Amino acid sequence: MALVSCTALPLKLHHFFEFAGQAIGGPFPIKDKAAIARHLNIPRARVTEWTQADDDKNRPVNSVQNAHVEELARLYALLAPGPILAEEAYRYWRYVSAEVFRDGLFPRPDWRNLCALLKSREPKVKITLDPAQDALGMMDEMVEPVPGTHCLKLGQHFSVYVERIRGKSMYLLVDAPEGLFLHVPGATFDGIFRQNPQRLPPERRWRFTTNGPHRIIVIELSADAPPFVRHLSTRGALSEREIDTMVSALEDPGRVPVWNWGACAIHVGDMSADQD
Numbered sequence: 001m002a003l004v005s006c007t008a009l010p011l012k013l014h015h016f017f018e019f020a021g022q023a024i025g026g027p028f029p030i031k032d033k034a035a036i037a038r039h040l041n042i043p044r045a046r047v048t049e050w051t052q053a054d055d056d057k058n059r060p061v062n063s064v065q066n067a068h069v070e071e072l073a074r075l076y077a078l079l080a081p082g083p084i085l086a087e088e089a090y091r092y093w094r095y096v097s098a099e100v101f102r103d104g105l106f107p108r109p110d111w112r113n114l115c116a117l118l119k120s121r122e123p124k125v126k127i128t129l130d131p132a133q134d135a136l137g138m139m140d141e142m143v144e145p146v147p148g149t150h151c152l153k154l155g156q157h158f159s160v161y162v163e164r165i166r167g168k169s170m171y172l173l174v175d176a177p178e179g180l181f182l183h184v185p186g187a188t189f190d191g192i193f194r195q196n197p198q199r200l201p202p203e204r205r206w207r208f209t210t211n212g213p214h215r216i217i218v219i220e221l222s223a224d225a226p227p228f229v230r231h232l233s234t235r236g237a238l239s240e241r242e243i244d245t246m247v248s249a250l251e252d253p254g255r256v257p258v259w260n261w262g263a264c265a266i267h268v269g270d271m272s273a274d275q276d
Helices: 007-021 033-040 045-049 066-079 086-094 100-103 109-119 240-250
Strands: 003-005 063-065 126-131 149-152 159-165 169-176 179-184 199-200 212-221 260-269
Touching: 007 066, 007 086, 007 100, 033 045, 033 066, 045 159, 066 086, 066 100, 066 199, 086 100, 086 260, 109 179, 109 240, 126 149, 126 212, 126 260, 159 169, 159 212
Parallel strands: 149 260
Antiparallel strands: 003 063, 126 159, 159 199, 169 179, 169 212, 212 260
């Protein structure tokens, strides 16, 4: 079976076990090397070998069978309180720094309640990323390091297409290194579905201004209009109070009888910038 490299694997395993032992709702069953070995049905010594090089066997340090990384990604997605998909968790194990890996397990306190709400149901809304063309009319190269995780250049313009299930309105949030931002409803779109799929923004394009992992989150609403709307003059990341107001509306069937969500993971800039 093919071996793949995982950046900073010993420290990532340490963070994974640290969080698993104190996870809300009781200890997670995969909380040490022995438990991982039992889960994967491999000898415990094999897990120890992951972080040891073996020149005789042509095995570099921090190398793991790809199928095992895929299963570790599934476990990470189950454990993380945030809305992290298995495809994105695969990139976390392989590419990002140990610090970014740990941040995925310990989300910012300001939007922990929204994370828990999204985590309570499966994502269904499909989001398609549409990067801008260059001056010659050619499509900018968009690398997809693993399925479901896209790469964009810093400052590269893009739009997204959201495929409606049966909703009438929506929120579009961006989870960025600086915080959680509400883009829809906003200055570029009022959050009311007018076509399917719905292009966002309808006439302009967005761009990211910071490197690192980002996530676009769309919440489709059965309500005629989003119940929480920010004043257009309000800038910056959402406050904890604003996020909790949004969560309260989603939890109230009288205001939002039905809602669904989906996410699109994007890495901005050079992938190597996040590696140790």
